[in-house]
Amino acid sequence: MRRSSRAAAVAVAAGFVALGLTAAASGRPLGVPVPQGYSGVEGSLPIAYTMPAKMGSSCTIGFQNPIAGNETLQTLQLAVVAQAKVFGCKVISLDDQTTPDKQVSNMQTLIAQNVNAIIFYPLDPKATVPVLKQAKKKGIPVVAIDGTFGSKTASVPYLPYIATQVWQGRDIQAFLQAQAMAAAKPKAKVGLIGLGFPVPALKYLNQREAFWGKKAGLSIVGTQDNPSDDVTGGEKAANGLVQRYSAMDAIIGYNDPSALGAVIAARGANRKITVVGLNGDSAGLAAVRSGKLAATVRVDPVGWGTQTAIAAYSLITKQNLPLPKIIVRPAELVTKANVSKVASWKAQVKAIH
Secondary structure: OOHHHHHHHHHHHHHHHHHHHHHHHOOOOOOOOOOOOOOOHHHHOOOOOOOOOOOOOOOEEEEEEOOOOOHHHHHHHHHHHHHHHHHOOEEEEEEOOOOHHHHHHHHHHHHHOOOOEEEEOOOOHHHHHHHHHHHHHOOOOEEEEOOOOOOOOOEOOEOOOOOEEEEOOHHHHHHHHHHHHHHHOOOOEEEEEEEOOOOHHHHHHHHHHHHHHHHOOOEEEEEEEEOOOOHHHHHHHHHHHHHHOOOOOEEEEOOHHHHHHHHHHHHHOOOOOEEEEEEOOHHHHHHHHHOOOOEEEEOOHHHHHHHHHHHHHHHHHOOOOOOOOEEEOOOEEEOOOOHHHOOOHHHHHHOOO
16 A cells, blocks of 8 residues: 555544544434445444434343453443433343353343343354244344444344344444554454354454455465454464465454464464454553554444434334334544544543433
8 A cells, every 4th residue: 555545544534533532522422424435235334323302211231242251242231221321221140141042042141131221243144033933022222233234234144033223333344454464564364353143243344344455455274263252262273374374464463463463473373463453442452552453443432322222212112213223323534643642431421421
């Protein structure tokens, strides 16, 4: 990438962060815009639901966290709880422990407790269809996060019985990762780290990383899965890539722990490898600040949380219906040039009122 293009990318990223700060200061994080140059399926989707005009109706919302110990997903949970409190509602939160069977049983528990709505992030969409049908039969609306992806018709794959869904913007995330890598290491030979669990949204992310990487002039040499969804697993995956591809000089990870594991593996193998992460959690931002990561793409768990809670409350109180079938929460590129301007997720959650 030419110097002018690299400068433009940094300027765009800085603008995204500034917009995010302004939104947070206004009381509810409104999100960042779709990045310049992005032409994918997520570009024409709305990024927010209309705020309900009438508030104060008590309700109970069930929230299923894919894995509560993850910083990003814990932030999502805190945002759901904070936004529900604004409406006068309480939240019953359950941990799905990254297990499809546990996710199904947790949803059955929430249905039995007669919650007014359910928010969940499907680990195995097909496995949830029968229990989603149960919720539908009992009149409990379900709001999904990444229930489908890649098609605005929500047909690839198809997840029935959900009322609406929030996309994390997986295609936009992959686009930004590719742009960041092309700026940091033009024409890089890139290995991808994916997740060892069959989560469809993350498999889709890897596919789009390869797609946008090639568009950005990168060569994708191969993919290795992280078996444990943590730094140790990222190191194992990166070691596999290092051993298989002697010419590889870059790695893109599906999350920051995987990217940090790749940094450790590269150091251990005495290889100079440029690494780009995803999530923008506290460890990821620290790694960008120190130069360990060339960049990370910061996702929007506060936005996922506020928007799913808004959707749930709107469905419960029958306001602003019909809701959009899909909204998307674009991510933002974070580099060393703008990392100091990023508002913390904690501050964003605190701003919800």
